[in-house]
Amino acid sequence: MRILGIESSCDETAAAVVEDGRRVLSSVVASQMDTHGKYGGVVPELASREHLRAIVPVVTTALERAGCGYTGLAAVAVTSGPGLVGSLLVGVTYAKALCFAHKLPLIAVNHVEGHIHAVVMESGERDRAVEYPALALVVSGGHTHLFEVREGFHYRLLGKTRDDAAGEAFDKVAKLLGFSYPGGPILDGLAPYGNPEAVRFTLARMKGNTLDFSFSGLKTAVLRWTQQRDLTHEIHTRRELLRRSPHPSLEDWLAVTPKTTLDLVASFQRTVIEELLRHVVASGEQIQARSAIVSGGVACNAGLRAAAQARRLPFPIHFPSPGLSTDNAAMIAAAAFPKFGRGEFSDATLKAQANLALA
Ligand code: KG4
Ligand code: ZN
Numbered sequence: 001m002r003i004l005g006i007e008s009s010c011d012e013t014a015a016a017v018v019e020d021g022r023r024v025l026s027s028v029v030a031s032q033m034d035t036h037g038k039y040g041g042v043v044p045e046l047a048s049r050e051h052l053r054a055i056v057p058v059v060t061t062a063l064e065r066a067g068c069g070y071t072g073l074a075a076v077a078v079t080s081g082p083g084l085v086g087s088l089l090v091g092v093t094y095a096k097a098l099c100f101a102h103k104l105p106l107i108a109v110n111h112v113e114g115h116i117h118a119v120v121m122e123s124g125e126r127d128r129a130v131e132y133p134a135l136a137l138v139v140s141g142g143h144t145h146l147f148e149v150r151e152g153f154h155y156r157l158l159g160k161t162r163d164d165a166a167g168e169a170f171d172k173v174a175k176l177l178g179f180s181y182p183g184g185p186i187l188d189g190l191a192p193y194g195n196p197e198a199v200r201f202t203l204a205r206m207k208g209n210t211l212d213f214s215f216s217g218l219k220t221a222v223l224r225w226t227q228q229r230d231l232t233h234e235i236h237t238r239r240e241l242l243r244r245s246p247h248p249s250l251e252d253w254l255a256v257t258p259k260t261t262l263d264l265v266a267s268f269q270r271t272v273i274e275e276l277l278r279h280v281v282a283s284g285e286q287i288q289a290r291s292a293i294v295s296g297g298v299a300c301n302a303g304l305r306a307a308a309q310a311r312r313l314p315f316p317i318h319f320p321s322p323g324l325s326t327d328n329a330a331m332i333a334a335a336a337f338p339k340f341g342r343g344e345f346s347d348a349t350l351k352a353q354a355n356l357a358l359a
Contacts, residue, residue: 001074002066003340004098005333006059008091009083009111010142011035011042013054014329017066017073021337022124026065027323027330030054033182037246040175048086055094062329070102077336080108080346081356082142088352096348107336108346111327112138112145112358113155115295118324118331130318131290135283139276140296140326141167141182144213146279147359148287153338155359158283159211166272167298169215173222173268177261178235179253180242187265188301189250190257194266199225201271211283213275222268234258273304277311284315292317299325 002025007014016027032050036042063069078095081088099106115138123130134149135158144161164172167184174183201221206212237256241248257265280292292315298304300322308317324331339345 001340002068002072003107003333003336004059004062004073004076005109005329005331005336006055006076006078006091006095007111007114007327007329007332008051008055008087009079009081010087010327011047011050012327013051013058013090014327015059015062016328016330016333017062017068018121018330018333018337021334022121024121024330025068026062027328028058028062028065029328030058034246037181040181041171042084044084044086047084048090051087051090055090059094059098070098070104073102073104075105075107075336075340075345077107077109077333077339078350079111079114079332080350081110081353083111083354085352085354088354092350092352096350100348105340105345106347106350107339107344108350109332109335109339110356110358111332112143113153114331114335115140115143116147116149116293117335118320118328119293119295119318121331121334122320122324123318128316128318130293133287133289134291134293135280135287135289135315136293136295137276137280138296139166139294139298141165141171141184143296144215145358146211146283148283148289149293157357157359158286159209159213159279161213161215162206163214163216164219166213166215166276167296169219169272170298172219176223176226177231177265178238180246180248182297184298184301186253187269188303190253190262191266191269191303193254194259194262194264196266196270198263199267201267203271203275211279211286213279215272215275218268218271222264225264229260231261234261269301269303273301273307276304277307280308280317281313284313289315291315294319295325297326
């Protein structure tokens, strides 16, 4: 049984065909990084326009690569939220039109649930299946959410960020230091060259729900650190580098980043990783988790993966392969399989919802 997945919630237009909930027959992702990079973040109006341009070729290519026509599909799954409403609308409208034209059932998928299913899908393949109850940490540019996942995919929200998402903190810190967008992968690449103990950041203890996160104070602390030293020259040099070559290599960035700044980057990254893992342990204990799932763009972070592996956690921790950590449509198709089994279909009234909650 094959499901076509479509994802357009932020700045990636993606389509994929998944078979039997676990085999990815094709996964196509058209990134808009070049469009938004020069603005240092996603510009919603430009994102919608780019999705409109990309949606038809991306879906066609996904079907071609899967060697599959519309008659070979059991359903079309689409991200209906959360995300940028104008971006979501492109995927939702196109999926509705496909279902109408080819008489296929339509399945609405929550983007955050998709990130969780990226791991569920792959862990089935690796025969190290996720055991329930599982603790799921979804960490991306838009989300830092902790869920309890019970058998049958029932979700309970345990904690979330009260301000910036972890990926957003990476992107904002990178931007203020003169690196390009998205900043997460750049800071992750530079962090091993700095001393993670050099700068001591303290994170505010949460009042109320102690499983909530807050990253805006850390971002401000980094800003204060830069203001106390004069970084104007090195930031200018990095911005110049970016003007000359839009995709600098790690070596290029290293050549224009002094040791003190590398120490800052390493210390910032270490603080974020510690905070994420501290929450994973605390919430895992609280729900007596039998496994943990970490997904979303920040799950690509090499330092986070290494720290999670090095630490003796009381349960196994699963990460998706890097290609399935960031936004993609295979995870959307995968999340649709249990819904197909339960007969949870949508119709032409399906709406794009910017603030769709999973639980
Ligand atoms: O899941 P995703 O592709 O889109 C959203 O749903 O937001 O995540 C993108 C986010 C960006 O903030 C990006 O900087 C961050 O994930 N990211 C990383 C890494 N790779 C991507 N953050 C830290 N380390 C990385 N290696
Ligand atoms: Zn995402």
